[in-house]
Amino acid sequence: MHFQFPFTALSVLWTLTFAAHLVLLVVLMGRDRVRQFPWFTVNITLVALRLLTSRLLFGRLPQVTMAEVFIIMAAAGAFVSLMVVVEVARRAFRGARRVSWLIGALVLMAAGAAVLRFWGQWPAWATFKSAPPLNVAQLLAQKAMLLADVENIGLGLLVILFGRRSGAGFKSKAQQVAIGLMTASLSQLGIQAIWERIAATAQPHSQQEYEHVIGLRDKLFNTNNAVYIAVLIWWIVCLWIDPPKEVTEEEPVPEAVSGSVLRIPMPVERPAPVEDVVAEDGSVHGRELPRGPE
Structure with a gap:
């Protein structure tokens, strides 16, 4: 028995993709990531707008106007994608030498x-x-998107290999964004290469x-x-979770000096009255007195 569903795979994927973009925008604004990644936020907004436009305007406008x-929008998205590469690179390697x-x-x-020289005519x-x-x-937009995908892959590899030295470890938001960009671009270029190969060799006869x-x-x-x-x-x-807090220099851990007793600063207290009874084990009211090195 085969069940018939009114939804196609394309419509389900479109709905999930658009919903994920909206959730990501909420996370970016709610967790104050817009200030850290403004171009990345603009890019996500443009992609969501293109998805919505394709669904609302498709078939309702002349083909020339739609084109x-x-x-x-594709040209604007390509430019913003290149700016995202620069933004992530600057945040990931801000501690690197010039x-x-x-x-x-x-x-x-x-x-x-x-x-760009050898892929495509x-x-x-x-x-x-x-x-x-x-x-x-259209040609410039396609080439710019191809360039952005290549830069995303290269930048992701550089951040994974050398980002820790510049303060962009695995838990940093810059590396997490770079990993997502690299994965999406790898999938895009891989699928594109496979399809171009199939289209060039396929010869359907029926x-x-x-x-x-x-x-x-x-x-x-x-x-x-x-x-x-x-990836979304x-x-x-990753952008919802805050990075772990690092130990600041305001709370130093006391270190022992070689050949001496570990000295920890104690709060200043009023001296005990002379009438206090000192026990035989050297304690006053149950608190052991500090002893010097023997």
């Missing part, structure tokens, strides 16, 4: 430039100049084979959405 809206910071930035930029310069502005904006390829694409994209939901849950939990 303009989504391309503009030379180390510059070396890491150069490595990330070189890796991003290499991926660039149109000829003549075609690029004569293309409509909307197509140019409608059934074509539908099989399309179904495989939908499963890959749903897997990517499921991974992103897991990771951010919600």
Whole structure:
């Protein structure tokens, strides 16, 4: 017996993703994380807005108008994603030396430039100049998002390997945000690479084979959405929990001096009256008197 549900996998994933974004925004504002990660908060807000726009406006506007809206939002999202990379890097490596910071930035930029050069085709310069502005904006938005994904992966690896030396250990919010960004970008680029490989090699000869390829694409994209939901849950939990408090220098632990008795400052008390009875074991009213080194 097969049960028929009115909800599709895509609608369920959309609902969970949008709800997780709203919860994450509540956590960011309620736990005062907006001040620490303003660009990250803007990025989450833009993604939630794009999800809501796609559901409310799809099929209700002309295709050209819809394309303009989504391309503009994609370009804005790509710019904000790059700013998130800079923001997380600055918070994670704020204790690093300037030379180390510059070396890491150069490595990330070189890796991003290499991926942009060899992943995907660039149109000829003549075609690029004569293309409509909307197509140019779409191409730049796609390349910027690709660059942001590469930078997220590289930054996540650097934070995991060297963040502890700069004060961004595993329990730091900067590393937790970086791990989530790296995981989401790894899933995005991995699914994209697999689908591009399938699309380049698949040669359907019938409608059934074509539908099989399309179904495989939908499963890959749903897997990517499921991974992103897991990343959102990771951010919600990590950003809700406050980091453990560290011992400050205002409460020093007394240390013993070599060759002497451990000296702990005692509160000043009034001297005991002469009439107090001193016991044979050297105690006054049950409190042992301090003894010097023998």
